[in-house]
Amino acid sequence: MIAALKFIHIAGLAGWCAALIALPLLMHAHGRAGNQRQYARFRLVTHIGYIGFATPAALITIIAGTxxxxxxxxxxxxxxxxxxxxxxxxxxxxxxxxMIQRSGEELRSRWQGAPIAGLLILLPVIATVLGLVLVKPDLERVRDLIPDQFLSPRGESS
Structure with missing residues (x-):
């Protein structure tokens, strides 16, 4: 069971991270629609990418991880x-x-650099998550700062 949960968790995380990297690139590259047809396509692609792929991948990752x-x-x-x-x-x-939702309601010029700024924030966060999982550093020095309730299931003490 643990192996299956790990597989589902890792597969979900890979999909979620890929979507979180692709969405701001899509918003940046295709947000400058020249006509209504290009704009409708941009809205459809970003909406489906977010609602149909990124969010389910995030939920699968979080549920399997929990x-x-x-x-x-x-x-x-x-x-x-x-x-x-x-x-x-x-x-x-x-x-x-x-940002995807607001792109249908206001001019793009208001959030011109926001997708790339989000990507620049996101990449180190993803790298840190990956590093923590692979290295599993010994953080016992900070153990005194963490309440016991966070380090053991309910009804047990560490």
């Missing part, structure tokens, strides 16, 4: 740091959704 935490009984400080960076990914994800 299941994996409890199935593998992983309650370590590095995981809490990783979850903080995953929360940053979620915030950027929501921001991209907001």
């Amino acid at each position: 299941g994996l935490i409890f199935a593998a009984q992983v309650f370590t400080p590095w995981l809490l740091v990783k979850l903080a960076f995953v929360a940053a990914m979620v915030l950027v994800h929501v921001w991209f959704g907001h």
Whole structure:
């Protein structure tokens, strides 16, 4: 079961990260639509990319990751740091959704550089998540700063 959850989690994360990288590039490259037809295509591609791919991939990643935490009984400080960076990914994800939604309501000039700024914020966050997962650093020095409730399941103490 743990192997299946890991597979689903990693596959979802790969898809989610790919979508979070592709969406701002799409918004930047195709947001300067010259006519109504190009603009309608831009809106359709970004909307389907966000609603049909990025958001389901994010949900699959988060659900499988949550299941994996409890199935593998992983309650370590590095995981809490990783979850903080995953929360940053979620915030950027929501921001991209907001930009896509607003692109149908206002002129593009208001958020001209925002997709690339979001991408520049996102890339180090993704790299940090990947690094924390691969290295699993010993963060026992910060253990005293973390309440025990965050390091063990309910009803157990560390």
